[in-house]
Amino acid sequence: MAQAKDLYELLDISRDATEDEIKKAFRQQARKFHPDNKETGNEEHFKEINQAYEILSDPQKRNIYDQYGLSGLKSAYGNAEAFNFGFGDLSEIFSQFFGETKVHRAAGPERGMDLRYELETDFLEAINGCTKEITVQSHEDCKVCKGSGARPGSKLKICRSCNGLGEVRRVQESFFGHVTQITTCPSCQGNGKIVEQECTECKGKGQELTKKTIDVKVPCGVDDGARLRWGGKGEAGRKGGPPGDLYVIIQVKEHEIFTRDGQNIIIEQKISFAQAALGGTIKVPSIEGEKPLHIPGGVQSGTVLKIPGLGVPKLNNPARRGDQLIQITVETPNKLSGEERKIFEQLAKIQEEKGGKKFGIF
Ligand SMILES: [Zn+2]
Numbered sequence: 001m002a003q004a005k006d007l008y009e010l011l012d013i014s015r016d017a018t019e020d021e022i023k024k025a026f027r028q029q030a031r032k033f034h035p036d037n038k039e040t041g042n043e044e045h046f047k048e049i050n051q052a053y054e055i056l057s058d059p060q061k062r063n064i065y066d067q068y069g070l071s072g073l074k075s076a077y078g079n080a081e082a083f084n085f086g087f088g089d090l091s092e093i094f095s096q097f098f099g100e101t102k103v104h105r106a107a108g109p110e111r112g113m114d115l116r117y118e119l120e121t122d123f124l125e126a127i128n129g130c131t132k133e134i135t136v137q138s139h140e141d142c143k144v145c146k147g148s149g150a151r152p153g154s155k156l157k158i159c160r161s162c163n164g165l166g167e168v169r170r171v172q173e174s175f176f177g178h179v180t181q182i183t184t185c186p187s188c189q190g191n192g193k194i195v196e197q198e199c200t201e202c203k204g205k206g207q208e209l210t211k212k213t214i215d216v217k218v219p220c221g222v223d224d225g226a227r228l229r230w231g232g233k234g235e236a237g238r239k240g241g242p243p244g245d246l247y248v249i250i251q252v253k254e255h256e257i258f259t260r261d262g263q264n265i266i267i268e269q270k271i272s273f274a275q276a277a278l279g280g281t282i283k284v285p286s287i288e289g290e291k292p293l294h295i296p297g298g299v300q301s302g303t304v305l306k307i308p309g310l311g312v313p314k315l316n317n318p319a320r321r322g323d324q325l326i327q328i329t330v331e332t333p334n335k336l337s338g339e340e341r342k343i344f345e346q347l348a349k350i351q352e353e354k355g356g357k358k359f360g361i362f
């Protein structure tokens with residue numbers, strides 16, 4: 001399947017299309033390219049359109065796709081889950097056409113949903129790494145029924161609507177002729193069994209929306225916008241399915257002194273006229289506290305000096321670090337004491353005698 005194509009282009013919609021617009025565009029395109037359409041049918045293209053719709057019609061998948069593209073979806077869901085259409089069962093596609101019944105695959109274990117959390121850290125916390133406690137809303141197994149949805153002690157019985165199959169079939173008239181739709185049994189949600197008495201705590205759902213607290217270890221060197229993933233820290237799965245993953249998006253606050261440029265840390269340092277002319281050693285702030293910096297005599301405003309190895313540790317390889325860069329600004333004095341004025345006047349005279357530029361201080 002060609003996956004390089006842009007999903008929005010495939011459906012011929014804009015990136016901010018509404019759910020309705022997506023649905024409408026999909027129906028139009030799918031009718032045009034369905035393999036049964038003798039004039040314009042194109043099976044390959046039809047599959048691509050379905051892939052695009054599968055992703056864009058699911059707000060969570062669409063969100064991931066918008067931000068991280070198809071590769072992001074693959075890492076979030078795995079190949080099979082992100083691109084989940086077996087073409088053995090076209091009824092699923094037709095159900096999307098007519099939007100009447102939501103079709104699920106036969107009820108089996110369901111993976112829990114992924115959780116997403118935006119975590120703000122201070123500049124130095126991101127540089128040095130930190131552990132943060134976060135609280136997220138998450139669907140977890142009900143404590144009373146432990147996920148079964150049944151009142152403790154009550155039994156399960158075979159669903160009479162589907163005779164325990166978990167799915168119901170029906171033939172439907174469609175644009176393309178008769179189509180057999182296999183849909184999840186609405187009585188038992190595909191379980192094939194229903195509980196005699198629902199758990200009163202979760203009203204039979206088996207899960208509850210609760211707050212859970214997770215310690216998140218932010219590795220040193222993490223940058224603004226970084227996306228960290230913790231497998232299995234998402235919502236609980238259903239029917240024995242695995243839990244989802246937790247995604248933490250890092251937002252790094254600005255620092256009043258330091259700015260980051262890749263692995264380097266940049267500061268601006270003002271020095272006096274005399275320091276610039278004479279040179280010397282000054283103290284500058286660094287992420288490890290104050291450090292000495294040698295200023296060469298005659299340094300110009302705009303010069304960038306470097307302290308090697310005092311930059312940002314490389315993510316996953318903290319032994320490797322960038323440098324600290326110091327942008328020098330030479331400050332011209334704007335208020336002179338009488339004594340300073342005399343010295344500058346003397347200096348001007350000397351420089352004039354040397355044939356230098358006239359300062360015009362007379
Ligand atoms: Zn319960």
Ligand SMILES: [Zn+2]
Nearest residue numbers: 159162185188
């Ligand atoms: Zn049933």
